[in-house]
Amino acid sequence: MSVNGGNKETLLDIRGMEVHFETRRGIARAVNEVDLTLYKGERFGLVGESGSGKTTLILALLRMIKTPGFIAAGSATLDDGTDLLKLNREEIRRVRLKRVAMVPQGAMNSLNPVMRIGDQLMLTIREHAEDGEIPDKHTQLKQVEELFYRVGLKPAVARLYPHELSGGMKQRACIAQAISLNPQLILADEPTSALDVVVQRQIMQTLRKLQNELDATVLLVGHDMGLMAQFAERVGIMYGGKLVEVGPVEDIFHNPQHPYTQLLISSIPNFEIKGEFRGIPGVGLSLLDPPTGCLFHPRCPKAIDRCKSVEPQLKEVAADQLVSCLLHEEDQHAPAS
Ligand code: SF4
Numbered sequence: 001m002s003v004n005g006g007n008k009e010t011l012l013d014i015r016g017m018e019v020h021f022e023t024r025r026g027i028a029r030a031v032n033e034v035d036l037t038l039y040k041g042e043r044f045g046l047v048g049e050s051g052s053g054k055t056t057l058i059l060a061l062l063r064m065i066k067t068p069g070f071i072a073a074g075s076a077t078l079d080d081g082t083d084l085l086k087l088n089r090e091e092i093r094r095v096r097l098k099r100v101a102m103v104p105q106g107a108m109n110s111l112n113p114v115m116r117i118g119d120q121l122m123l124t125i126r127e128h129a130e131d132g133e134i135p136d137k138h139t140q141l142k143q144v145e146e147l148f149y150r151v152g153l154k155p156a157v158a159r160l161y162p163h164e165l166s167g168g169m170k171q172r173a174c175i176a177q178a179i180s181l182n183p184q185l186i187l188a189d190e191p192t193s194a195l196d197v198v199v200q201r202q203i204m205q206t207l208r209k210l211q212n213e214l215d216a217t218v219l220l221v222g223h224d225m226g227l228m229a230q231f232a233e234r235v236g237i238m239y240g241g242k243l244v245e246v247g248p249v250e251d252i253f254h255n256p257q258h259p260y261t262q263l264l265i266s267s268i269p270n271f272e273i274k275g276e277f278r279g280i281p282g283v284g285l286s287l288l289d290p291p292t293g294c295l296f297h298p299r300c301p302k303a304i305d306r307c308k309s310v311e312p313q314l315k316e317v318a319a320d321q322l323v324s325c326l327l328h329e330e331d332q333h334a335p336a337s
Contacts, residue, residue, distance in 0.1 A: 008039035010079060011217045012061075012185060017074035017085070019053070019060045019241075021287075028287035030056040030069065032241035035314060038185070038217050040079070043208070045232030045249070046221045047264070049284055053241035054221045055105070058187040060085070062102055063092045078185075097128055101183035103175050103207070105190045110174055111162040117173050118144050118158025124180055147176040150213070151206055168199035172206065179210055186211065190222045204231055225268050229253055234320075237261045240285045240295035243314060247321035257323040259302045294326065302327060 019031035031053045038044055046054045059065050061076055061084050076084040078099065087095065096102075104110040112120055122140040129135065135143070145155045151172040162170055171191055178186055188207060192200035208231065211218045220231055228235055228249065235252045237245040237260065245258040256262045263280045282299035285291060291298050297307040306326055314324040 008042065010037055011040045012038040012076060012078055012084075014038075014057075014061075014076045015074055017057065017060065017076060018072040019056050019065060020070060020072040022068040022070070023288065025288050029072075029241050029290070030287060031060060034074070034238075034241075034243050036236060036243060036246070038219060040184070040217060041211075041215045043211060043218045043220065043231055043233045045228035045235045046219060046238060047223060047225065047228055047235060048238035049223065051284055051287070052238040054238050055189055056241075057238075058102065058189055058219060058221055061187060062096060062100060063087065064102075094128075097124065097178070097181040097183060099183055100185045100187065101178040101181070103171075103178045103186060103188040103191045105193055111170060113162050115161070116158065117160055117162065117165070121147060121158075121173075121177055121180060124177055128181055143180075144176075147180055150179070150210060151176045152202075166199075167195050168203060171195065171203050175203075175206065175210065179214065182214055182216075184214075184216055186214075186216050186218045188218055188220045190224075191220075192227070193222070200227070207231075225253075225264060237264065240290060241287065242295060242324065243322075244296070244324045245322065246314070247318075251318070251321050257317055257321065257328065258325050259300045259327075260296050263301075 014034060014036040017031050017034040018029065021028040021030055034057060046057070048054045056065065060071050063084065065071060071085050074085060078084065082095065084092070084095065084100070111117070118141065121144045125140050125143055126134050141158070144158055148155055148157060153169060153172050153176065157165065157169065157173070165173065191207065192203050195203065204227065207218065220228070222228060232249050234247065235249050236243050237258065239260050245252065245256065245261045252261060253265060256265050267279055280299065281301070285295055293309045294300070294307045294312050297303045300307065304326065310326060312324045312326045312329060314322045315328060317323045317328045
């Protein structure tokens with residue numbers, strides 16, 4: 001089931017997505033039967049602990065899962081009917097940047113350390129130009145300067161190497177690369193994780209400005225709930241490779257319905273409750289040996305007997321809010337608090 005999102009048009013419809021990793025100890029289901037609809041022009045935040053599957057999900061959308069990982073099932077269909085999970089190598093190459101782009105987590109790792117920033121962007125422009133339509137070098141440089149202007153970099157940055165840039169500048173260069181072909185969907189994987197809070201805020205403001213200019217959809221992956229609250233319009237919570245709650249950001253923060261979301265929200269440091277740190281009890285699950293029933297039951301303070309044997313499904317519990325918890329399956333409108 002998908003949240004209808006008012007009158008918004010669907011940009012990407014993910015159904016039954018499964019990403020597995022084959023290990024000597026068995027199969028790890030890193031993304032487990034995920035259904036998610038993204039709407040045109042929205043800012044969606046995907047949250048979860050390390051290993052919850054959020055980064056794997058966006059890597060799968062761009063077909064960047066490396067062996068021993070593989071997409072085991074599902075579809076991810078764009079508004080024109082293109083299923084990202086079924087494209088061949090050449091087809092996905094054409095989709096990247098033009099329709100779906102990624103702002104990576106480690107800017108340094110995604111920039112070529114021995115190539116000037118401007119040359120890297122010009123190479124991107126050339127590589128993705130249609131056959132016979134490669135712009136001349138002067139036009140490429142102008143395009144790079146225009147991209148730099150849009151992300152807040154000076155033209156002189158084109159002559160610099162990655163090691164000559166600060167962390168924030170490197171991330172801006174990556175954003176410039178991501179928007180170089182005006183994508184409709186930007187996948188941002190913890191784009192500010194290595195930056196200080198002031199630069200974080202500036203980068204997120206830039207991303208938001210560009211999202212507005214392009215009328216693009218942004219899927220922001222991260223674990224910083226504060227950042228999500230400021231940026232996202234809707235939020236999805238992942239646990240153990242599954243989506244356990246999806247809803248408008250206000251509802252997720254002020255009226256979370258899934259016990260895991262409730263614990264996540266209550267673990268955010270609060271100025272009003274000083275000296276008390278409330279974490280989530282227990283340890284994260286092992287994907288190689290997941291519990292039966294609800295994956296969260298060993299840590300859930302609200303677990304009932306059935307949780308050990310029955311797997312809950314994502315169901316709509318309020319307008320635009322989906323929750324995967326047996327407490328809501330028993331009484332669709334009963335609050336889980
Ligand atoms: Fe907790 Fe049971 Fe709901 Fe899972 S299904 S979140 S264990 S109450």
